[in-house]
Amino acid sequence: MRKKAVIVVIVLIFITLSILGDRYFNRSADSNTYSGTIEGTEIPVQPELGGRVVELLVSEGQVIKTGDIIAKLDDSQAKISLDIAKSQQTQAQAKLNDLLGGARAEEIRRLEHVVTQAKANLSALEPNLKFEEDNLANNQKLYESGAISKQVVDAHVNKLATLKAQYQGAQASVNAAQASLDQAQAGYTQPTIQAQKAAVDIAVQSVKTAELGLSKLIIKSPASGQVLYQNVELGQVVNPGTTLATILDPNDLWIKIYIPGAKLSQIKMGGTVSIAADSYPDKTFKGQIQYISTQSEFTPKNVQTKEERTTTVYAVKITITEGKDQLKAGMPADVTLE
Secondary structure, rough: HHHHHHHHHEEEEEEEHHHHHHHHHOOOOOEEEEEEEEEEEEEEEOOOEEEHHHHHHHHHHOOOOOOOOEEEEEHHHHHHHHHHHHHHHHHHHHHHHHHHHHHHHHHHHHHHHHHHHHHHHHHHHHHHHHHHHHHOOOOOHHHOOOOOHHHHHHHHHHHHHHHHHHHHHHHHHHHHHHHHHHHHHHHOOOOHHHHHHHHHHHHHHHHHHHHHHOOOEEEEEEEEEEEEEEEOOOOOEOOOOOEEEEEEEEEEEEEEEEEEHHHHHOOOOOOEEEEEEEEOOOEEEEEEEEEEEEEOOOOOOOOOOOHHHHOOEEEEEEOOOOOOOOOOOOEEEEEEEE
16 A cells, blocks of 8 residues: 555656646647746946946845946046146146237247347457457567567467357357247247147047046946846945946846747747736736747757657747736746747
8 A cells, every 4th residue: 555655656746747847848749838937138237447336326126217326436546537637638728828829928028138138248249359350460460570479379369269159159149039039929830829729639638538437437227127136245346347236127028938849830030929927817918029049959969750859949039018017027927829
């Protein structure tokens, strides 16, 4: 009697496993109904820049909207970079304004003083130069008459050469000072102004780049949905591309079922199906075939007979087109092909 009871239990277990196994592999020999689990699209929230997480503003299970702040990263360095960029822009713009407005009055007065001083230095050298030229002429006559030696004449020649070099240097200083004054009074040349305008444009772009970098340290939700996972902790240092949180999109629900290869001819892309969920036993919902895999799954290693080939299955993705406000990710459901 005890042995018979054990046999009955084993048979029941075998039957149960067979039923569950058939449901797991989504196959039904007598109908076009296949089982699956409703799933939703998971959206990872990832920063473009790295840094330390200083604020976490969502928690698992929270419903959020597009644009809601998920987290904030440390922005102290980014703010410094922005301040530097703004300062450089201010300096570049001030220099451009100065070029466009002409030289400042005090700069012109300074250059006028430089010209006056250079001319005064030149004027001071002129009498000495004239005196030494006359003196050398007299010494040459005395040398020709034998009154003085050649060494005396050579000394005067060297002295006059030195004085002429000083005079030429003073004349060059006058010319340079006058040129600077003329440029200041006439204004700067067009190439100089254009170069400074380019410097201002570069500074403006640097400010925009710094502002963009600062804004990217505030991580916002790319979509509305429910926070499925919080993947980091407060104070954690993250790299660019690290998943901070995972959002489940409730408006993009779908089911994946597996169809035997022998029944692929009964379905087509865009085809309509009926969906029944255990949570709503008296209702059915519509779905649409979005994807049919071209690769088989659960295929035996050695397929020899036609019966064995029927165990080959193909993944089919069904998009839920109605009942999204009732159906939820994680619900078991049955899909019936129409």
